[in-house]
Amino acid sequence: MNHEVKRELVTEMHQVILHPPQGNIIGIDSVVFNLPVHYQILPVKDIHNPTFVFRDTLLFDNIMGRYQPYRMLSYETNLDGKPVRISISKSLLMSDELIEYVAFVILLLSLILLLFIIAFNNYFFSRIWGKFFKTIDVIKDYNISDKKEITFPESEITEFNLLNQVFEQMHERIKQDYQNLKEFIENISHEIQNPLAIIKSRVDLLLQDEDLNKSQTDLIQSIQNSTIRLSNLNRSLILLSKIDNNQFPDKEEVSIVENINYHLDNFEDIIQSKNITLHKDYNNQITILADSNLISIMLLNLLKNSIYHNVPSGNIEIITEVNKLIIRNSGKELDINKEDLFKRFTKSSNKPESLGLGLAIVKKICDYYHCNIQYFCQDNFHTITIIFN
Known part of the structure; x- marks a missing residue:
């Protein structure tokens, strides 16, 4: 913009030199751009600087009633055989106003362009990607235990339809694998429990034999305990597997x-046999929506523990309390890391006969129903808190 002002001043200077005005101080309109320009022609003794000299100055504006910034061009030359200094001043306010106007127009156009891009992008997104996100929603809501068939929306885009076909084929394979796994768990449960039941019944018959000596009785009793332990282990692992496979x-x-x-x-x-003092403080009747057998197993393991x-x-x-269950009991100091308390087969050295699956089942059921379980110990009092969602 400063270059433009300089060019206008130079043009005006040439006009003044070719057509000098009358008088020493003259103010007229610009010949080229029809903008207000101040002229001043003063006599000098000698011409010392016969070149164009630019500088910024302040001149009093009678209309505005205050000083305004101007760009001044001075040139020493001869007019009518006399040395004079011609000074032309052009207001910079017009240039500043023009800059502000241009900036405003550019900003307005940019804003309009941005709004247009956003509107076009939203239309393009809803038009092109709408069916894709519907497919994503179907996948998010997919539940393998749900027997209803899933359908993917048809799209005008070939690639999206191809993706839907891949998802449908994957769904069929997952459903088949899930059914095979479910049948395997049911079969293994049945096949293992039957021999265990037979072994247990045979051991019971042996224990009823009066001719057994103490050594034989102890040996048979050990077999019976191992059989019961194995049966409980089988049931617990099958339960964990069923929870993992969402079979509830x-x-x-x-x-x-x-x-x-x-x-x-x-x-x-x-x-009563352990002379335990039981204190119940039911401040809230908690009711949750869940499988009754799983909740019963969870509470059974907590109380038994x-x-x-x-x-x-x-x-x-x-x-x-409101959506919160707290079970606190006295006991020996924990000899395992509390971070491992809810892991499978984690058990205290004080209870080697334990399977180490009780709290793992509790944690799995809590995760299944999106409940938060916490453990805390202070002064040999162990506290387990379950927050129901």
């Missing part, structure tokens, strides 16, 4: 408090 789709309203009371009644003799790992004349506290 049925849901109903399950009362946490009712299940706790039911299991406590079954443990009443053991609680708090009883069998307790100390003689110990304490158990059961507290229910």
